[in-house]
Amino acid sequence: MDNRGILIVVSGFSGAGKGTLMKELLRRHPDTYALSISATTRSPREGEVDGREYFFISTEEFEKMIAKDGLIEYARYVENYYGTPRGYVEEKLGQGKDVILEIEIQGALKVKKAFPDTLLLFVTPPSASELKSRLVGRGTETMDVIRSRMDRACEEAQGMENYDYLIVNDDLDTCVEEMHSIIRAEHRKISRNAEFMEKIKEDLISLKGED
Ligand code: ADP
Ligand code: 5GP
Numbered sequence: 627m628d629n630r631g632i633l634i635v636v637s638g639f640s641g642a643g644k645g646t647l648m649k650e651l652l653r654r655h656p657d658t659y660a661l662s663i664s665a666t667t668r669s670p671r672e673g674e675v676d677g678r679e680y681f682f683i684s685t686e687e688f689e690k691m692i693a694k695d696g697l698i699e700y701a702r703y704v705e706n707y708y709g710t711p712r713g714y715v716e717e718k719l720g721q722g723k724d725v726i727l728e729i730e731i732q733g734a735l736k737v738k739k740a741f742p743d744t745l746l747l748f749v750t751p752p753s754a755s756e757l758k759s760r761l762v763g764r765g766t767e768t769m770d771v772i773r774s775r776m777d778r779a780c781e782e783a784q785g786m787e788n789y790d791y792l793i794v795n796d797d798l799d800t801c802v803e804e805m806h807s808i809i810r811a812e813h814r815k816i817s818r819n820a821e822f823m824e825k826i827k828e829d830l831i832s833l834k835g836e837d
Pocket of ligand 1: 638639640641642643644645646647760761763764795796797798
């Protein structure tokens with residue numbers, strides 16, 4: 627099998643449950659996946675740790691990273707910058723890990739353009755009202771911020787068609803297993819196994835006529 631890992635982008639409305647899903651997927655399959663840690667200029671939420679959820683940096687530091695091409699992609703989202711540091715992603719893909727970027731849609735499309743064999747997954751709750759309940763229930767944002775995130779969800783919904791698979795996060799356990807199965811199947815795509823196929827073709831020719 628070809629050894630490089632798959633680059634996977636996970637997007638979805640804020641409050642859809644992406645963070646919760648990623649945490650559970652990594653807990654169940656720690657050797658398979660690596661989760662990229664983004665840099666952001668937004669302030670940490672209660673309980674978030676620098677270098678774990680995000681690298682929390684200043685706008686000036688962020689702009690320096692852009693200037694030295696240290697980010698695979700970046701975007702502005704509700705007044706802040708968010709971006710994917712290049713080094714970690716390249717290192718982990720080289721080690722054969724499937725690397726997950728949990729990023730919003732503008733960034734997802736940039737990654738797909740730069741790396742066309744990226745797998746794009748879109749996470750949604752089962753309904754719009756459930757999205758609002760989860761955002762309110764999480765209790766980490768003011769009603770004003772929740773409103774702007776719901777507005778942003780309306781815009782992001784227009785871009786769902788650009789993704790490869792829709793992941794409906796209703797029951798968490800089912801959803802985690804479904805996501806893992808989709809990624810397993812992606813590894814078996816003909817287009818991802820060129821090296822293996824070449825090798826077996828050559829070996830079949832060498833064996834022809836031998837007893
Ligand atoms: P995101 O990372 O997409 O913004 P979170 O992972 O923070 O979303 O989840 C938003 C809220 O919804 C959290 O309070 C989380 O505990 C809850 N949540 C996540 N998945 C589910 C689920 N399958 N069923 C019910 N609540 C969920
Ligand atoms: P939050 O503030 O809720 O942690 O994240 C807000 C949005 O930014 C989410 O949609 C999240 O997926 C996205 N995001 C997080 N990191 C990155 C990144 O590195 N690049 C891009 N383009 N979006 C990101």
